[in-house]
Amino acid sequence: MVEKEKEKxxxxxxxxxxxxxxxxxxxxxxxxxxxxxxTMFFTFWGLNIIKKNEGGIKSQGLMRKMLNLINRxxxxxxxxxxxxxxxxxxxxxxxxxxxxxxxxIDELITMxxxxxxxxxxxxxxxxxxxxxxxxxxxxxxSMAGAAYFLEEARDSKxxxxx
Amino acid sequence: MVEKEKEKxxxxxxxxxxxxxxxxxxxxxxxxxxxxxxTMFFTFWGLNIIKKNEGGIKSQGLMRKMLNLINRxxxxxxxxxxxxxxxxxxxxxxxxxxxxxxxxIDELITMxxxxxxxxxxxxxxxxxxxxxxxxxxxxxxSMAGAAYFLEEARDSKxxxxx
Amino acid sequence: MVEKEKEKxxxxxxxxxxxxxxxxxxxxxxxxxxxxxxTMFFTFWGLNIIKKNEGGIKSQGLMRKMLNLINRxxxxxxxxxxxxxxxxxxxxxxxxxxxxxxxxIDELITMxxxxxxxxxxxxxxxxxxxxxxxxxxxxxxSMAGAAYFLEEARDSKxxxxx
Numbered sequence: 319m320v321e322k323e324k325e326k327x328x329x330x331x332x333x334x335x336x337x338x339x340x341x342x343x344x345x346x347x348x349x350x351x352x353x354x355x356x357t358m359f360f361t362f363w364g365l366n367i368i369k370k371n372e373g374g375i376k377s378q379g380l381m382r383k384m385l386n387l388i389n390r391x392x393x394x395x396x397x398x399x400x401x402x403x404x405x406x407x408x409x410x411x412x413x414x415x416x417x418x419x420x421x422x423i424d425e426l427i428t429m430x431x432x433x434x435x436x437x438x439x440x441x442x443x444x445x446x447x448x449x450x451x452x453x454x455x456x457x458x459x460s461m462a463g464a465a466y467f468l469e470e471a472r473d474s475k476x477x478x479x480x
Numbered sequence: 481m482v483e484k485e486k487e488k489x490x491x492x493x494x495x496x497x498x499x500x501x502x503x504x505x506x507x508x509x510x511x512x513x514x515x516x517x518x519t520m521f522f523t524f525w526g527l528n529i530i531k532k533n534e535g536g537i538k539s540q541g542l543m544r545k546m547l548n549l550i551n552r553x554x555x556x557x558x559x560x561x562x563x564x565x566x567x568x569x570x571x572x573x574x575x576x577x578x579x580x581x582x583x584x585i586d587e588l589i590t591m592x593x594x595x596x597x598x599x600x601x602x603x604x605x606x607x608x609x610x611x612x613x614x615x616x617x618x619x620x621x622s623m624a625g626a627a628y629f630l631e632e633a634r635d636s637k638x639x640x641x642x
Numbered sequence: 643m644v645e646k647e648k649e650k651x652x653x654x655x656x657x658x659x660x661x662x663x664x665x666x667x668x669x670x671x672x673x674x675x676x677x678x679x680x681t682m683f684f685t686f687w688g689l690n691i692i693k694k695n696e697g698g699i700k701s702q703g704l705m706r707k708m709l710n711l712i713n714r715x716x717x718x719x720x721x722x723x724x725x726x727x728x729x730x731x732x733x734x735x736x737x738x739x740x741x742x743x744x745x746x747i748d749e750l751i752t753m754x755x756x757x758x759x760x761x762x763x764x765x766x767x768x769x770x771x772x773x774x775x776x777x778x779x780x781x782x783x784s785m786a787g788a789a790y791f792l793e794e795a796r797d798s799k800x801x802x803x804x
Contacts, residue, residue: 325634330802332665334724337524341494341641344604348626354634362661363724379741381734388725400496400525401550410543411608417541418607442668445742446735464672472649472678472799475634478492478641479665479802487796499686503656503803506766510788516796562658562687563712572705573770579703580769637796640654640803 324355326474330467333480334363334391335399336408336423340415342480343426349476350433358430359467360458361440364480365447366391367423368437368455377448385447393423393455431457438462486517488636492629495642496525496553497561498570498585502577504642505588511638512595520592521629522620523602526642527609528553529585530599530617539610547609555585555617593619600624648679650798654791657804658687658715659723660732660747664739666804667750673800674757682754683791684782685764688804689771690715691747692761692779701772709771717747717779755781762786 327349331342342358349356360368369375369391377386401407412422421429431437439454441461451461471477489511493504504520511518522530531537531553539548563569574584583591593599601616603623613623633639651673655666666682673680684692693699693715701710725731736746745753754761763778765785775785795801 327630327634330665332662332804338494341492341523344626345630349630352627352630354630361665381738385725385734385738410547414543414547414608414610420604420608442744446738446744448738464668465676468651468669468673468676468678468800472651474800476630476636476639477800477802478639479804480494480641489792489796500656503654503685506788507792511792514789514792516792563709572709576705576709576770576772582766582770638792638798638801640801642656642803 324353326470327354327356327476328467328470328474329356329358329477330479331358331360331364331367332362333399334366334396336396336411337398337400338480339367339393339396339423340426343423343430345478346435347426347429347433350430350435354475356430356435357438357470358435359438359440359462359470361443365439365443365449366396367393368427368439368458369449369453370455371395375449375453379448382448389447393427396423427455427457438466440464440467486515488632489516489518489638490629490632490636491518491520491639492641493520493522493526493529494524495561496528496558498558498573499560499562500642501529501555501558501585502588505585505592507640508597509588509591509595512592512597516637518592518597519600519632520597521600521602521624521632523605525551527601527605527611529555529558530589530601530620531611531615532617533557537611537615541610544610551609555589558585589617589619600628602626602629648677650794651678651680651800652791652794652798653680653682653801654803655682655684655688655691656686657723658690658720660720660735661722661724662804663691663717663720663747664750667747667754669802670759671750671753671757674754674759678799680754680759681762681794682759683762683764683786683794685767689763689767689773690720691717692751692763692782693773693777694779695719699773699777703772706772713771717751720747751779751781762790764788764791
């Protein structure tokens with residue numbers, strides 16, 4: 319008896335905007351619930367989504383320290399790409415989502431993890447930004463390069479750049 | 481005699497920027513003209529493209545009323561992602577497009593509809609923003625969730641997140 | 643003996659932000675190094691990446707002249723999508739990349755070209771912006787329309803909209 323191979327989906331998460339992060343995780347968890355094998359590959363500002371919310375980020379060199387200060391990241395600090403309005407718009411969006419019982423970004427990350435969605439951080443951009451593995455949430459499985467992403471993507475039924 | 485099945489294309493339209501909307505509809509109508517079966521799935525700010533231009537949007541609750549006031553939407557109110565310059569840049573872009581006989585966004589929506597492109601609104605984000613079906617243009621065929629999008633996407637030759 | 647056909651990848655490069663341009667070229671060159679046949683289709687602001695750095699752009703009509711003045715483009719003038727901070731953030735990012743020996747955008751364009759990545763400019767948006775072929779870098783192979791892009795995309799294992 320041959321087990322049918324699972325269909326794959328691969329998402330590049332480039333953006334660190336709250337709205338795009340929500341979209342990415344909604345697609346990822348929906349895919350997982352439909353039996354797909356999902357990999358999310360976080361790069362550039364998308365790394366902000368999977369940085370730890372607690373503690374500071376230790377990085378080498380003055381410029382990287384500065385970058386991690388102004389670009390602190392963490393799922394609770396993400397902003398909308400539009401109508402952030404010094405936090406008011408982002409706060410409103412979170413309230414509206416709660417009202418209709420939509421999961422928050424943190425709940426979505428936990429759900430994704432429990433459903434077996436693989437979270438992978440881009441080695442290269444982690445290097446540029448001075449992020450070591452201890453700066454990232456425990457749900458992140460590994461760091462890998464663009465070649466890893468393409469190996470997954472070329473076997474995938476669906477690949478999106480978000 | 482077996483009819484050859486049509487190749488599919490599925491576009492997630494997340495952005496409500498005029499330039500990205502133009503890109504999405506140019507790709508959609510070109511695909512349809514090549515015999516592809518095209519579905520456009522509008523979510524988040526992309527919903528602005530398919531809101532009615534006329535009339536106000538009735539929504540429940542103070543926050544949703546406010547959101548639909550500042551985020552009015554409608555194809556005639558879309559802005560460029562860059563160089564909007566208080567309307568000047570967007571106005572210029574529309575003029576330049578007209579000069580070389582490129583269709584406007586409204587003409588593209590009509591063309592897409594006549595060519596059988598399916599326009600679908602994301603149920604979840606409509607819920608967050610308090611949009612009922614009567615807030616959307618008549619060209620929109622239905623509302624559906626992320627699972628519907630993925631069912632289409634995994635059968636598609638081309639899937640893009642715009 | 644039949645030569646195995648190469649797997650294809652097609653990237654639409656819509657954005658002219660430095661970070662997205664870097665991502666696009668890193669994916670393109672990685673794909674080429676894995677033996678994929680890669681096409682990059684530049685449209686809208688993405689055209690800025692493949693404009694010549696030297697010389698002015700000659701275009702017809704006052705509005706197109708103005709547009710090419712404020713939207714000069716060229717790989718050396720690209721800005722980050724976030725934290726540009728009047729050039730400081732973009733300058734810092736370039737320094738950080740150099741420190742870990744990541745290639746610059748110009749080096750990536752040269753590498754892509756040497757590896758056989760096809761750079762194609764969108765005819766339509768070149769028309770809107772008044773760009774003739776002599777405004778584009780020598781690495782650009784040709785101009786083509788959306789139908790060309792879709793012909794490539796529907797044969798591709800991976801297609802991204804960046």
